[in-house]
Amino acid sequence: MDLETRLLRQQLSDANQLPEILLLKEITTSTNDDVRELAQKGILTALVCSNVQTQGRGQHQRQWISPKGNIYLSTLINTQTTLDGRMALEVALNILQMPALANLNLQVKWPNDLYSLQGKWGGILVEPLSATQAIVGVGINVVTPEHHDTDQAITSLTDLGCHQRERTHLIAQLYLAIQQAKDWFDHGCYRLAERFNHYAAFMHDHVRFEHHQGNLNGHFEGINHEGAVLIRTPEQLHHFYQGRMRRIENTSG
DSSP: OOHHHHHHHHHHHHTTOOOSEEEEEEEESOHHHHHHHHHHTTOOSEEEEEEEESSOBOGGGOBOOOOTTSEEEEEEEEOSSOOOTHHHHHHHHHHHTOGGGTTOOEEEETTTEEEETTOBOEEEEEEEEETTEEEEEEEEOSSOOSSOOTTSOBOOHHHHTOOOOOHHHHHHHHHHHHHHHHHHHHTTOTTHHHHHHHHBTTTTOEEEEEETTEEEEEEEEEEOTTOOEEEEOSSOEEEESSOEEEEOOOOOO
């Protein structure tokens, strides 16, 4: 067992949150796929982290570029209540409460992006395996990738002023945040709308919302308690449970 694995095992053991399987890999196709294989073998708690992913993915199977130097991890959660879209929101909110990220001006972009005024610094992918079991994958930019999706601004924890560079501490805190998110979810996502809207990116901004019936332009009014996004147009207040939101930049003047 290498030093990094021993350190991480000790930190999670001290928190009484050591999973059955803990794997730190140099390279893998996808940590979500690694955890899926473990779940198929009957494992109930697992944490897999890799330095590089060759087939990382995000929401709607979009490619997640995964160069060395950042954190890519996946874990398995088992809930007491039926899973829904609020789980990803809880994961994001609990990540923002990590001690390593204290005093940073961080946001969440609905439905699953870790965001800031400078752009996206991480993402979350929840893949249900059953009504009460899911893989939670998290990708974090510790440093800003040289090559990335050009349709939105990208940043990193380093650029945002995070001074906690110890990899094992960040991994441990991410794992604990996901477990805390599961507890919040099992307890009914108490005051979810209020907590989310406090950190919501694009709040009250003019946005374009892409959904299965087409596109809608309006103002983002946060979410409701069920986790649905609220888009206000002159005619009415719309709510959606699935879709993609982009800010419409003001080009006047």
